[in-house]
Structure formats: C-alpha cells, structure tokens
Amino acid sequence: MEVKDFRHHLHSHPELSFEERLTSQFISEQLSEMGIEFRPIAGTGILARIEGRRGNAERCVVLRAEMDALPIEEMTGAEFSSQNKGVMHACGHDCHSAMLYGVLKRLQMERDFEGTLLAVFQPAEERMPGGASLVMEENPFSKYNVAAVIGQHTDPELEAGEIGFCPGKFMASADEMRFTISDTESVDSPRKRTKSAVVAMSDLIMRLNTLNSDVCSLSVGSVQTQIDGEEEVESAIFSVKMSAFGEKLRQRVKDMIANIVEEIEYKYDVEVECSLQTGYPCVENNVQLTYEAMLLSESLGFKTVDLDMRMTTDDFGYYSLSYPALFYRLGVGRAAGKLHTATYLPDDKILAAGEEFMYRLALNVLNK
Numbered sequence: 001m002e003v004k005d006f007r008h009h010l011h012s013h014p015e016l017s018f019e020e021r022l023t024s025q026f027i028s029e030q031l032s033e034m035g036i037e038f039r040p041i042a043g044t045g046i047l048a049r050i051e052g053r054r055g056n057a058e059r060c061v062v063l064r065a066e067m068d069a070l071p072i073e074e075m076t077g078a079e080f081s082s083q084n085k086g087v088m089h090a091c092g093h094d095c096h097s098a099m100l101y102g103v104l105k106r107l108q109m110e111r112d113f114e115g116t117l118l119a120v121f122q123p124a125e126e127r128m129p130g131g132a133s134l135v136m137e138e139n140p141f142s143k144y145n146v147a148a149v150i151g152q153h154t155d156p157e158l159e160a161g162e163i164g165f166c167p168g169k170f171m172a173s174a175d176e177m178r179f180t181i182s183d184t185e186s187v188d189s190p191r192k193r194t195k196s197a198v199v200a201m202s203d204l205i206m207r208l209n210t211l212n213s214d215v216c217s218l219s220v221g222s223v224q225t226q227i228d229g230e231e232e233v234e235s236a237i238f239s240v241k242m243s244a245f246g247e248k249l250r251q252r253v254k255d256m257i258a259n260i261v262e263e264i265e266y267k268y269d270v271e272v273e274c275s276l277q278t279g280y281p282c283v284e285n286n287v288q289l290t291y292e293a294m295l296l297s298e299s300l301g302f303k304t305v306d307l308d309m310r311m312t313t314d315d316f317g318y319y320s321l322s323y324p325a326l327f328y329r330l331g332v333g334r335a336a337g338k339l340h341t342a343t344y345l346p347d348d349k350i351l352a353a354g355e356e357f358m359y360r361l362a363l364n365v366l367n368k
C-alpha cells in the first residue's frame with residue numbers, strides 16, 4: 001500500500017485514545033502483508049521488529065508514531081474526511097503513523113543495516129496517563145541496548161519540509177493540582193471570623209504566583225467557594241496547572257509548594273488539601289543525538305531550524321526519561337491550519353519528506 005493511501009485510511013477512520021481497535025487491526029494487516037514481525041503492546045498499540053542483516057542484533061533503534069485521534073468534528077472538506085462523527089485526526093497522528101509505515105516498508109525490503117529496528121505504533125498520546133507510560137510499563141526494550149528512541153511531530157509553524165530541532169530540554173512536564181482550603185473546626189479564634197479560607201486561598205495563590213519563571217509556569221484555573229447553611233464560606237477550592245522544564249526542577253517546585261502550603265495552614269488556621277494529578281514528563285532530547293540529526297538533516301538538503309523550548313507537552317517524555325531520545329518537528333506550513341482544530345490538514349506532499357528523513361536518521365544511528 002502507498003503511504004498516502006495508508007494515511008487516508010487512518011484519517012477517514014479516526015479513533016479516540018485507548019479505543020484504537022480498528023486502527024490497530026488495519027496497521028497489523030499492512031505489516032503482515034509486508035511480512036514484518038509484530039506483537040500487540042499497551043492494549044491497542046503495536047510493536048514491530050525488523051532485524052538487520054549485518055548482525056549486532058541486540059543494539060536497537062526505536063521509532064515511535066502515535067495512533068489516536070481527537071474528539072473534534074472535522075471541517076477540512078477533504079475527500080478522505082473522517083467517517084466517524086465527532087472524531088478527527090487533528091494532531092497529525094495519521095501522518096506520523098503513515099510515515100513510520102513508509103520507513104518500515106523500505107527497511108523490510110532492504111534489511112541492509114546493523115542491529116534491530118523496533119517500531120512502536122503507540123495508542124493514546126492525547127489522554128492521561130498516556131500510551132507511552134503503558135508501553136514503558138511493559139519494559140519491551142529490556143533485552144536491547146537502545147541507541148535511540150526517535151519520534152517526529154508535524155508542525156504548521158514551520159514551512160513545509162523544514163525540520164526543527166531543540167537539543168536538550170524541549171517540552172515541559174504537565175501536572176495538575178487541586179487545592180481545597182477549609183477552616184479548622186476546633187479553633188474558635190477571632191481570625192476565623194475573617195473567613196480565613198478565602199483569605200488563605202488568596203495568599204496561597206499569590207505565593208504560588210511567585211514561583212513562575214522562564215522554566216516553570218503555574219497557572220490558576222477555576223476558583224470557587226463552598227457555602228454552608230448559614231451562608232458562611234466552608235471551603236475555598238482552586239486548581240493549578242503546572243509546567244516545568246526538567247524533572248529535577250519539577251520535583252523541586254513541588255517541594256516548594258508543599259512548604260508554602262504548610263506555612264499557609266499555620267498562618268491562617270486552615271487545612272489545605274492538595275490532590276495531584278501527575279501528567280507527562282518533560283521531553284528532553286539527547287544533545288549528541290540531536291546535533292548528529294541536525295547535521296544529517298542539513299546534509300540531506302532539508303532546511304534545518306533551531307527550535308525554542310515549548311510549554312506544550314507530549315507523552316514522548318516517558319521514553320526520554322529512560323533512553324537517549326530525539327523528538328523533532330516536521331514543518332507542514334501554515335496552510336495546514338492549526339493543531340487540534342477542525343481544519344488541521346497537512347498536505348500529502350510532506351509525507352515523503354518525513355519518511356525520507358526518519359529512514360535516513362534510523363540508518364544513520366543503526367550503522368554507526
């Protein structure tokens with residue numbers, strides 16, 4: 001099957017995170033047709049494997065593409081538009097999987113490389129806890145020496161065919177916290193009559209605000225109060241989204257928040273409960289791997305762009321926590337529209353560029 005047709009099939013049959021059953025079945029059929037060995041992983045995901053002819057099979061490169069779509073009603077007007085109402089490939093994952101298929105097709109025909117090529121068609125990038133965390137829980141690469149885990153993402157902010165890189169810290173971690181502040185019942189002090197829960201909340205928000213910097217962002221979401229039968233404030237509740245660049249920093253900020261909370265409890269005679277929803281880790285690119293990929297990109301004639309760190313997240317961070325990893329961006333041009341919107345539609349023309357670069361990069365690392 002042509003890469004373009006593969007993409008069109010996925011695009012017209014999108015499935016939500018953790019529900020990628022038909023997507024999984026379709027990819028399995030295409031791999032079987034090519035005689036590529038594979039097995040299921042992380043529920044609906046697929047782990048494919050191609051061993052090179054030149055030996056050294058325990059050294060591997062892992063290529064990753066996502067499979068899931070978003071709960072968005074498509075409005076692109078494309079001939080191959082979504083046939084599933086209210087579900088759409090609006091993050092380019094149809095393209096990512098198709099390009100990975102193209103790479104596998106070429107490598108399977110030649111098998112002229114050293115080591116083993118593993119490919120993860122990964123479910124549920126868009127939904128917590130993230131398919132990548134489930135892949136890593138299965139520890140599927142334990143018997144290999146992993147030289148690199150590589151992923152690419154389409155990017156409408158880059159011109160079509162440009163490739164963007166960021167050595168080191170690239171994308172932020174994401175956590176969500178929900179604070180509930182209540183008056184302590186046992187204390188009947190004058191301070192309590194000042195509706196301490198609300199005052200304590202204001203102070204806490206201001207204190208958290210001081211932790212914002214270029215490498216850490218805390219943004220307050222909904223704020224509400226709960227009122228009892230006598231119209232008194234019983235508790236004050238608010239949520240915070242926290243993004244940080246780097247796992248050490250992420251932990252340090254959490255520790256600082258815990259200290260601030262303790263001080264607020266003491267100062268206002270309140271109880272502060274904090275529930276934490278842990279999100280994706282920071283995506284950190286291996287510096288050497290990234291520079292080598294940039295050189296390769298330039299030598300192949302791709303316009304190679306330096307990227308800034310991004311406050312957005314991706315569950316690719318789970319791979320970069322454990323292995324040398326590289327996540328780069330493939331330009332699709334502004335005409336493709338914005339990511340996560342009903343009109344996002346990269347042109348088929350970019351598939352060849354993304355496939356070619358990923359193929360060359362995989363061989364470059366494997367044959368090193």
Ligand SMILES: [Zn+2]
Nearest residue numbers: 090091126340
């Ligand atoms: Zn997305």
Ligand SMILES: [Zn+2]
Nearest residue numbers: 091093125153
């Ligand atoms: Zn995405």
